[in-house]
Amino acid sequence: MIASHIRAVGFDLDDTLCLYMPVAREARLRTFEQLLLPRVNISLEEIDQHYRHAFREVLEQIHTEPWYTLYKQEGHPTRTETMRRMLERLGIRDDSLAEALSWHYLEEREKRLQLHDDTLPVLNALKERYPLFVITNGPAREQRRELAILQLEPFFEVVVIEGEVGVGKPHPEIFRVVERALNLPPESLLFVGNSWEHDVLGALQAGWNAIWLNRENLPHPEPHRAEVPVITTLRALLG
Numbered sequence: 001m002i003a004s005h006i007r008a009v010g011f012d013l014d015d016t017l018c019l020y021m022p023v024a025r026e027a028r029l030r031t032f033e034q035l036l037l038p039r040v041n042i043s044l045e046e047i048d049q050h051y052r053h054a055f056r057e058v059l060e061q062i063h064t065e066p067w068y069t070l071y072k073q074e075g076h077p078t079r080t081e082t083m084r085r086m087l088e089r090l091g092i093r094d095d096s097l098a099e100a101l102s103w104h105y106l107e108e109r110e111k112r113l114q115l116h117d118d119t120l121p122v123l124n125a126l127k128e129r130y131p132l133f134v135i136t137n138g139p140a141r142e143q144r145r146e147l148a149i150l151q152l153e154p155f156f157e158v159v160v161i162e163g164e165v166g167v168g169k170p171h172p173e174i175f176r177v178v179e180r181a182l183n184l185p186p187e188s189l190l191f192v193g194n195s196w197e198h199d200v201l202g203a204l205q206a207g208w209n210a211i212w213l214n215r216e217n218l219p220h221p222e223p224h225r226a227e228v229p230v231i232t233t234l235r236a237l238l239g
Contacts, residue, residue, distance in 0.1 A: 170202025
């Protein structure tokens with residue numbers, strides 16, 4: 001599966017090496033159930049609908065100031081702002097509750113983090129043959145903690161985090177950071193990730209090789225891009 005000219009292999013983190021979106025949803029539902037449900041007369045699912053609306057609002061503004069500077073350092077400010085806007089939609093103005101929801105959600109999420117079953121076997125096998133690296137979007141604090149909780153850092157010669165370098169995928173500059181750190185040309189690098197836009201297109205635009213990890217068998221966003229291999233498990237990399 002990995003072409004002979006490849007000299008280093010990299011991975012996305014969330015929902016590539018570890019479960020993230022399902023974990024995040026479970027964590028916030030437990031948070032709402034414990035801290036918010038007793039205070040409102042609506043269902044847990046309705047609360048989560050308001051959260052998702054607030055999350056989309058904040059996400060649209062995440063790369064504007066002052067939010068992006070704060071977000072790069074840690075996720076708490078934007079996470080708390082999301083909770084505050086959700087509460088406003090519920091008719092509740094309580095900044096202390098927004099803070100409590102933010103921290104409780106983070107704790108619930110972090111204790112649920114887990115690797116996919118194929119992650120460790122594949123990383124152990126590939127580490128014998130290639131320098132490995134990870135490129136992940138997100139705040140510096142949370143992503144470093146996530147790597148530490150999952151005990152992944154020893155596998156990687158290079159760890160590149162959006163919050164630490166100031167730019168995220170799919171921007172080519174975050175890929176250039178890896179090239180400089182490994183002193184390798186773009187055509188010798190392979191990146192594997194679950195996001196077609198951020199991971200695959202980002203790598204291709206940087207002149208890299210890419211493999212799309214499609215664990216959920218989603219419809220292909222660009223079926224004509226036959227040059228990009230598609231896998232449903234990381235084990236396929238060892239084929």
